[in-house]
Amino acid sequence: MAEFRGKVVTDEDLKKFRQRISQYEWHQLGLFDEYFLEDLIYIIESLDAQCILRELSSRKIASVEYYQSIKKQCGASVFAEMLVEDIHVSGRDAVLGFWESLYVLQNDHPHPNLLGALDELTQTDKLEQSILLDKQGPELHERLQACQLQHKQYLQEKTQNLVEHRAPGLTNKSQSFHISERYLDLIVVSSNHFRTHSQHELIATGGIHEHYLQRAQSNLERISPNRLFRWCHRKRSVPKTVLVSGVPGVGKTTLMQKFVYDWANGNLYQRFAFVFFFKFRDLNTMGKTSLAQMILSEYPYLRGDLEQIFLNPKNLLFIFDGLDESKNQVDFKSSHLCNDPQSSGDSSIIVVSLVKQTLLEGCSVLITSRPTRVAEIDVDIFHRMSQIVGFFPKQREMYFQHFFKNTLAAEKAFHYVRENGILYTFCYIPAYCWIICTVLEMSFKTQGSNDPTGFLFPKTVTQLFVAFVSNILTNHNQDVSHAKKALTELGLLAEYGLSNQALVFEEEDVQPYITNTNSHMVSSFIVESGQPPRLSYSFFHLTVQEFLAALLHYLDCSSEKLKETLTNTRSFEDGRREIFLRFISGLSDNSTRSLLKPFVGTLSAQASKDVISFLQESVTQAWNPDRQDADKRKILNVFACLAESRNKGLVSSSIGSNQEFDFVDFYLAPLDCTVLAFILESCGETELLDLSSCFIQSEGLERLAPALHNIAVLNLTNNNLRDEDMRYIHSILTNPQCRIRTLSLMNNGLTEESCLTLANAINENKSLRELDLSKNKLAGKNSFLQLLAVLSEPTCRIECLELQEIKLTPEYAAFLLSLTNNPNLTDLNISCNFFSDTGYPHIQQLILEHPSLKQIRVGMNSFSDKTENKLQQLQRQRPGVKIIM
Structure with a gap:
């Protein structure tokens, strides 16, 4: 993302930065540390640990070896938390040195959260006052203080409980839990990825989500709730209008509920004296209204104080949840606006007027929406655009623990889902987690029973939803004809909704399809909202709507x-x-x-x-x-x-075996990898699979691994694989049916630590003939030499070996001589290393003595001109060996 580019920090820049932050008192620095805590932990997690530790060590603030061992033993999160805490307790000089280190790091690591924090620390003159305002809130007259207290108490009661849906029939009522017990952090990022949607938003965002997860070091700006209305590095200002996007079921409404709850309890954004929370779904039923009427319809106790509240718009925050559910066209380009809180008009005009600041200039506005609706509107007017990407793995696992309560059941369920690539990928959506847990709970209960309708463990998303629907039908005990009739009616409404891109249905939309909306069966799939006579309906989740629309064609088939x-x-x-x-x-x-x-x-x-x-x-x-x-x-x-x-059988007959699959430079999400693994397994033997620069990384390789032994030519170049991923390569190469002839692991993140595992795999493998390990940091005495020993065995079948740019120094030249023991080796690439003239004698000996070598690449090795001439002259002594500089 072009807007995040590091600046070249000069000594003069650093001097000015040091002067600026040195002006702060110790209590101010402590206040800033608390304020930036989440950012600092995330920044350190995302940056190269070696770089930050090197900077800190040069200022005598931290030991590189100690904190490297902490990271290795406890992981990046614990390492980052400990480092930030240790620096803070070390005193003023350590804290100043820490900020200086971060300032210097922006040269090579222009992470947006880092740039934003540095920007906010130096560009905002009144940072301390701003922080204190968010803690204490603005001064209010005594009457407004009492009014605010009443408003906070009302919102606290309204938002303090999370309702957890239960599978129909398991309990008569939904279960309610205090929000502090059940709320799990949702990952929110600042991103423009959702502006394009060439594929279904759930699938696209699932892929993007995993991409974000794996690439924390990329230009991904994490936006925690307490940063939504903080200094925006992109806009160089504090945002007044914020748009939060997220796919259906990802937790937009829950995030807003937690946001309002935290404000009402004094834990978030006390700069806002009053927060007003509305849902577009409820605004659909209002008709002509004014801003004052909108507020009073939701908060009638404010009637006597509203005029006074409007006098200070900068103290007000308006939250509008679910733009995609608005029946009215919300046109942010419109010039038809209002400027009086008492004037009547469509609710959409009031929302646009607040965003465009013609109404209550200075107020703040927060809007949520699905990505598909965002892609259709003019969003340039918003100062900050963010996206909820749902749960990361830690939160997914915690959700299962909360749902099952029983630790063993939670672990069993999560393990099952973790092993299923399709289900696991969709688990980033909280609503999917609920459906999956509900189905698995029923599967556990009927496992081993003689019940012929016992639930199977789902393997696909379709089977998951079939089991979910079966669960509902089981609990309602309806006969076949009634159940089929109800599902057909629901399917017709679902299909109508998909055809018209409708998520919310009025009574007039529902009546042509569903005869009884009060049926328990119908209410298991459809959520009712609003008050008579203005009721609206929606399916529990968009995906439930899509499933029922698909099922309709099997219930009532017309070819x-x-x-x-x-x-x-x-x-x-x-x-x-x-x-x-x-x-x-x-x-x-x-x-x-x-x-x-x-x-x-x-x-x-x-x-x-x-x-x-x-x-x-x-x-x-x-x-x-x-x-x-x-x-x-x-x-x-x-x-x-x-x-x-x-x-x-369909895959085999329509695609066939011995095919070549080329996905070069195409980002493959883990879900794509799961799908591709099924295709490869179904096709049997495959000639070539080229996954160069597909960014598959650990999870993608894990999904693909069971099918890769059937590939003859496998290219995994430039996929950011790491040492820990070598276990998957090992399992592939040691499969008794492995037929891999050519394997490229070029330009990944492999180091010396992966060499031993790879050596063991090569030692067992019978098929491999060509191996490319170029552009990895493999140099390291013991493990690399063990790999070299295996490659040098007389029984080694490797014919072509690529060791270009793997950090080999002159001392390794002597060890390469052992390759003369491999009678099958014909092509060797050791170019772009650091042999220099010191290593020449051994390379010369290798060329002259290797019995089967036909081609060797030795260029770009810091040789002098004289040595390069000597290498070229060797061609005369070994005319059968092609020497390429």
Whole structure:
């Protein structure tokens, strides 16, 4: 991201920075440390530990060896927390030296959180006053103090409990927990990734989420709730208008609830004397209104004080949740605005007027929305745009612990999901976590029972939702005809919603499809909101809506209608029907459909045949290995549908074996890797898989590993793999059926620590002939020499060995002589190392004495011109060996 570029810090810059921060008193520095605490921990986690420790060590603040051992033993988070705490308790000089170190680091590590913190520390003259204002709040008249207290008490009571839905039939009521017990941190970032959406937002964001997780050192700005209205480095100002985006079910409303709760309890943003929280879903029912009426309809106790409250707009925050649920067009480009809190108009005009500051100039506004709606509006007016990317792994595991309460059950459930790439990837969404936990809870209860309707452990997302629906039907004990009728009605409404991009339905929308909205069965899938006579409805989750729309075609099959739907689905370039398409593909699997048979009877086999024909046609259109311009995203979307169908025969017949798969320079999310693994397993033997620069990293490699032994040529170049990932390479190479002939691990993050594991794998492997380890930091005496020993064995089958740019120094030249013992080695690349003239005699001996060598690359090794001439002249002595400089 171009806006985050490091500056070249000169000695003069550092001198000015030192003078600036030296002016602060110790109590001010302590205040700043507390204020920036989360940022500092995140920055240290994200930066190269060696770099920050080197800077601190040069100022005699921290021991490199001690903190390196802490990081190795306890992980990056504990290391960062300990370092920040230790520096703070070390006194004023240590704290000043710490800030100086961070200031210097922006040269090579322009992390946005680092730049933002430095910016805020030096550019805002009244930082101390700003921090104290957020702690203590503005001064208010006595009457307004009493009014504020009443308002806070009301909001505290309204937001203090989180409602956890329970599977229908398990309990008569939803369970309620105090928010401090159950709230888990959601990861919020400042990003423009969601501005484009060429695929379904859940899938796209799932991929982006894992990308963020793996690339904390990239230009990712973490925005914790207490930073939403803090200094914005991009805009060079404190934002007044903030937009928070997030996919359905990711926790936008929960985040807002926690935000309001923390404000009401005095723990967040006390600079705002009053916070007003609205949902667009409720505004839909208002008709013409004014800002004053909007507030009084929600907070009637403010009637006598509202005029006084409006006198200081800078003390006010307006939160509007769910822009995507607004029935009115909220046009932020509109010039039709209002400036009087008492004047009536559409609620959308009032919202836009607040954002554009024609109404209550100086107030702050926070809006949430789905990414698809964000992509359709003019967002330039917002000072800060953020995205909720849901749970990171730690929060996912904690969610399971909270849900199951029983530690063993929680561990068993999480382990099962962790092993299933598709389910685990979607676990970044809290709503998905709830569905998955609900289904697994039922699976545990019926495991080992003789109940013929016992729940299976789901393998695909389709099976997950089939089990979820089966759970609901089990608890309602309806006969087959009633259950089928109810699901058909729900499916018709769901399909209407997808066709019209509707998430919220008024009564007039629902009546043509559903005969009884008060049915317990219907209320298991649909959430009712509002008050009579202005009720609105929505499905529990967008994905539930998409599943029921797909299930409809198996409940009430019309080949003509199904084919029309599938054709239309393919035409959507924005990917909005991608999950629907995966569900309809997943239901083509007979074993998946049969789970619903006890409840709704036999689902349509004809629909399954039509879908399989559609998938065959889709593969033909998307998959053509000879095309250079093939749309790789479309290919993976088709592959994902095949994976949901679990139809290995269909994959084998439509794609075949011995194919070449090329995904070079295409980012593969872990979910993509899971899908690709299914395709590779179904195809059997594959000639080539090129994953160069696909950014698969640890989790992606873990997902792919079970299928990679069947590849003849495997290219994993430039994927940011690490030493710990060598265990997967080991499992692949030591598979008894391994047929890998060529393996490239070039330009990853491998070090000497990976050498021993790799050596053991090569020692066991029988197929490998070409190995590329170039551009890794492998130099390191013991382990690298053990690897070299294996590569030098007379039984070693490696014919082509690439050791370019792996940090080899002159002392290694002598050890390379052992390669003369490998009678199969014909090509060797040792270019771009540091042998220099000192290493020349051994390289000369290697060239002259190796019995089978045909080509060697030795250039860019800091040789003198004289030595390079000697190397070229060796060609005459060994004409059978091609020497490339």
